[in-house]
Amino acid sequence: xxxxxxxxxxxxxxxxxxxxxxxxxxxxxxxxxxxxxxxxxxxxxxxxxxxxxxxxxxxxxxxxxxxxxxxxxxxxxxxxxxxxxxxxxxxxxxxxxxxxxxxxxxxxxxxxxxxxxxxxxxxxxxxxxxxxxxxxxxxxxxxxxxxxxxxxxxxxxxxxxxxxxxxxxxxxxxxxxxxxxxxxxxxxxxxxxxxxxxxxxxxxxxxxxxxxxxxxxxxxxxxxxxxxxxxxxxxxxxxxxxxxxxxxxxxxxxxxxxxxxxxxxxxxxxxxxxxxxxxxxxxxxxxxxxxxxxxxxx
Amino acid sequence: xxxxxxxxxxxxxxxxxxxxxxxxxxxxxxxxxxxxxxxxxxxxxxxxxxxxxxxxxxxxxxxxxxxxxxxxxxxxxxxxxxxxxxxxxxxxxxxxxxxxxxxxxxxxxxxxxxxxxxxxxxxxxxxxxxxxxxxxxxxxxxxxxxxxxxxxxxxxxxxxxxxxxxxxxxxxxxxxxxxxxxxxxxxxxxxxxxxxxxxxxxxxxxxxxxxxxxxxxxxxxxxxxxxxxxxxxxxxxxxxxxxxxxxxxxxxxxxxxxxxxxxxxxxxxxxxxxxxxxxxxxxxxxxxxxxxxxxxxxxxxxxxxxxxxxxxxxxxxxxxxxxxxxxxxxx
Numbered sequence: 001x002x003x004x005x006x007x008x009x010x011x012x013x014x015x016x017x018x019x020x021x022x023x024x025x026x027x028x029x030x031x032x033x034x035x036x037x038x039x040x041x042x043x044x045x046x047x048x049x050x051x052x053x054x055x056x057x058x059x060x061x062x063x064x065x066x067x068x069x070x071x072x073x074x075x076x077x078x079x080x081x082x083x084x085x086x087x088x089x090x091x092x093x094x095x096x097x098x099x100x101x102x103x104x105x106x107x108x109x110x111x112x113x114x115x116x117x118x119x120x121x122x123x124x125x126x127x128x129x130x131x132x133x134x135x136x137x138x139x140x141x142x143x144x145x146x147x148x149x150x151x152x153x154x155x156x157x158x159x160x161x162x163x164x165x166x167x168x169x170x171x172x173x174x175x176x177x178x179x180x181x182x183x184x185x186x187x188x189x190x191x192x193x194x195x196x197x198x199x200x201x202x203x204x205x206x207x208x209x210x211x212x213x214x215x216x217x218x219x220x221x222x223x224x225x226x227x228x229x230x231x232x233x234x235x236x237x238x239x240x241x242x243x244x245x246x247x248x249x250x251x252x253x254x255x256x257x258x259x260x261x262x263x264x265x266x267x268x269x270x271x272x273x274x275x276x277x278x279x280x281x282x283x284x285x286x287x288x289x290x291x292x293x294x295x296x297x298x
Numbered sequence: 299x300x301x302x303x304x305x306x307x308x309x310x311x312x313x314x315x316x317x318x319x320x321x322x323x324x325x326x327x328x329x330x331x332x333x334x335x336x337x338x339x340x341x342x343x344x345x346x347x348x349x350x351x352x353x354x355x356x357x358x359x360x361x362x363x364x365x366x367x368x369x370x371x372x373x374x375x376x377x378x379x380x381x382x383x384x385x386x387x388x389x390x391x392x393x394x395x396x397x398x399x400x401x402x403x404x405x406x407x408x409x410x411x412x413x414x415x416x417x418x419x420x421x422x423x424x425x426x427x428x429x430x431x432x433x434x435x436x437x438x439x440x441x442x443x444x445x446x447x448x449x450x451x452x453x454x455x456x457x458x459x460x461x462x463x464x465x466x467x468x469x470x471x472x473x474x475x476x477x478x479x480x481x482x483x484x485x486x487x488x489x490x491x492x493x494x495x496x497x498x499x500x501x502x503x504x505x506x507x508x509x510x511x512x513x514x515x516x517x518x519x520x521x522x523x524x525x526x527x528x529x530x531x532x533x534x535x536x537x538x539x540x541x542x543x544x545x546x547x548x549x550x551x552x553x554x555x556x557x558x559x560x561x562x563x564x565x566x567x568x569x570x571x572x573x574x575x576x577x578x579x580x581x582x583x584x585x586x587x588x589x590x591x592x593x594x595x596x597x598x599x600x601x602x603x604x605x606x607x608x609x610x611x612x613x614x615x616x617x618x619x620x621x622x623x624x625x626x627x628x629x
Contacts, residue, residue: 051400054628070405070625080400086393088306095305102301103401146402 002065004029004150004182005050010059012045019045021206022059027184027199029149032176034193034214035186036276037203043186044083046203047152050184051080064149076106079148083155085139089128093121093138097145104146112141119167133164140168144175151175151183157192165189169196194272202279209279214272221275224252226265234260242278253278299403299411307415310381314423322430328363329434336437358438367434370453373427374461375490377420382469383483385416386620390477409624413617416466424462428454439525445598446527448498455602460609465490467613467620474620497608503529503593505604510591515578519588524595533562536585562586 005027012020020042027033035043048054049061052068052075061067064077087096093116101107116123121134130138136156143151153172157165169192176183184201187193200217202210210217221241224234228250231243238256245251253270254260260267270278304311339356343349389395399405432454439445439454451457468490473482508529511520521528533540562570566580581587593601 048628053396053399070399072402072404075400075404076402078400080396082393082396084393086395086397088394088397089392091305099302099305100401102299103398103403105402 001029002062003027004031005061005063005184007061008059010046010049010061011057012042012049012054013057018206020049020056020203023203023208025201025208025211027182027201029182030180031199031213032183032185032197033199033201034190034197035184035201035203036188036190036193037186038280041203042206043203044154046201047080047154047184047186050150051078051152053080072105076104076146077149079143079146079151081139081143081151081153081156083158085132085135085156085159087127087135087139087142090126092124092126093130094123096127096138096142097123100142100145106147108145108147112145115141115171131164132159133161133167136160136164136168137171140171149180149182151181151185153183153185155186155188157187157189165192172196190273190276200272200276202276204280210275218270218272218275221253221255221270221278222260222267223270223274224250224254224260224265224267226250226252226262229264234262234265242281299408300415303412303415307381307419311419314419318423318426321427324363324366325430325434328360329430332358332434332437336441353441353443356441358441367431367453368449370427370431370458371449374420374424374458374465375487375494377423377462378465378469378486378490379483381416381420382466383473383486384479385412385466385470385473386624387473387477387479387482390473391479405625406621409621413470413620416470417463417613417617420462420466421459425456425459428456428458431458443525443595445525445595446593446601451601452494452498455599456606457602457609460606460613461494464493464609464613464616467616468493471616471620471623474623493612497605501608502601502605503527505601506593506597508591508593510589513588513590515581515586515588516575519590521590521592522594525598526595527593529591529593531588531590534587534589535563539589 003026005025007026008024010020010023010025011018023042023046035046037043045054049056050063050068052063052070064074066074068074068078088099091099097109097112100112101109113123116138119134119137121130121138127135127138136159140153140156143153151172157168160168172183172185173196175181185193185197198214200210200212200214201208226249228245228247231240231250231252234240234252234254237258238254238260241253241255243250243252250265252265253274336356336358339352340349343352386395389398398408435450435454439450444450445454452461465486469482469486472485472489473479476482476485509522512534513519519531562581563584563586566577566584566586569577569580
């Protein structure tokens with residue numbers, strides 16, 4: 001089965017800035033992928049490249065089996081929701097539904113109306129007067145009405161309060177349960193993503209740090225806690241992701257399946273948040289004086 | 299997509315249609331009145347065989363309506379600033395281009411239909427205003443015989459259509475490049491004004507080679523009938539053309555040809571105020587003669603066509619720029 005998304009060495013440079021550097025990712029069909037990374041890591045750039053809104057500087061990419069383009073056949077398969085949730089502020093939800101009906105060959109307007117009615121979002125009111133949560137729900141409903149095979153959502157819940165966030169994610173989960181839909185969802189809120197997603201793309205400093213099935217990735221990593229001592233033996237057998245050393249204690253995040261023989265260290269499973277922070281910590285600024293964070297290449 | 303364009307711009311369309319309808323009413327009512335005033339003045343002067351002086355004695359039209367008609371010169375610019383400028387810029391500014399460009403329609407089609415309707419609307423509105431003004435002005439045109447005057451030429455015939463299409467295309471291109479509504483509108487205003495002035499001041503008189511005639515001052519200048527355009531006139535001495543620059547001191551009009559007094563042979567200068575033929579004879583004896591250079595009245599539509607063509611071509615160039623920017627650049 002062709003993956004929904006496959007990129008190789010995908011890069012995007014703006015005049016001086018490299019927004020995305022040699023990104024190689026694979027998202028199999030039917031997955032809900034969490035796109036995580038600090039601000040400016042390249043999440044929006046990646047999503048825009050996948051949606052065909054931006055063109056890569058170099059590298060290859062295939063989305064739903066073809067290169068993103070401005071062609072209706074490609075666009076019909078894509079649902080894209082930009083971070084600022086751009087809608088025509090002077091138009092009502094009903095106007096947007098009718099615009100969608102005019103611009104898309106496949107358009108399920110009944111589902112949008114039902115969804116908005118069940119959420120109590122007025123169809124006739126100007127979008128500019130709706131709340132942020134209502135706008136996000138409307139935008140998601142409109143995006144889903146295209147019946148896309150791939151949904152690209154750029155921090156759609158960032159501006160929402162916890163209740164609206166939960167409703168939004170429930171709406172999304174419901175759509176995914178229908179089947180045949182792959183989702184890439186970027187967010188800062190790891191707890192939300194942990195509930196919703198089964199796949200992870202971790203970006204930091206414009207590079208892909210991790211990409212794969214969340215369960216597999218969690219199983220591949222472990223946290224070691226032990227005394228302050230030489231850890232070179234461990235680093236030979238495993239990839240060191242992050243090390244936090246204090247005068248008394250060493251905490252290591254390592255990648256590699258083999259058991260750790262050193263009895264001084266106690267191994268434990270890693271959670272998604274720990275994993276993400278571990279990789280993001282590599283790019284963190286200088287550590288406080290009594291700590292040393294050592295970055296390791298994966 | 300046409301429905302989407304209609305939905306987006308229908309309020310502006312209604313407003314523009316209402317303004318146009320009000321203007322049309324005003325033109326029809328005052329225009330009919332003016333036409334009948336002109337007809338009765340003509341029949342009166344014909345009865346007393348004194349029509350030659352009618353242009354100096356008769357004033358047609360209500361002053362504020364005439365002023366309003368003169369101000370329609372701004373219509374193309376307004377269309378460019380308020381329709382052309384925001385057309386793409388607002389989509390970029392509010393991010394709705396990302397919404398539009400991820401629907402099931404190609405960016406090319408989106409752009410073609412949006413730009414196509416904007417240009418058509420501009421041509422329709424520019425053309426409608428111009429048609430009304432041209433019809434309304436016909437008694438004045440017949441009376442004053444000054445169709446080539448910029449205050450007439452620029453608001454009548456087909457050039458306003460060219461201006462309107464150009465202004466909207468310019469606004470669209472500015473919006474595509476700047477991606478901000480207000481700067482795009484401002485740039486449209488400035489560039490449109492500059493281009494219009496440069497073309498009407500420096501280029502227009504050269505569209506066709508002017509008819510140039512020299513004449514002895516013993517006879518009146520051989521000027522044509524009708525509303526010709528006197529491009530230049532002056533004095534030719536033994537040493538060639540003496541420029542009759544507007545700033546070069548005292549000037550003397552001989553049969554409507556301005557002559558720089560300082561450039562005359564001193565022998566003739568003393569004769570300037572003689573009522574007899576001595577002065578022109580003196581000029582002729584010293585080898586001086588007059589020169590007029592003009593565009594005949596029957597070139598009016600050729601000039602309208604050439605100028606409209608220039609602006610439509612410029613519009614096409616700006617549309618091409620906008621298309622390249624929109625299709626090549628990232629959203």
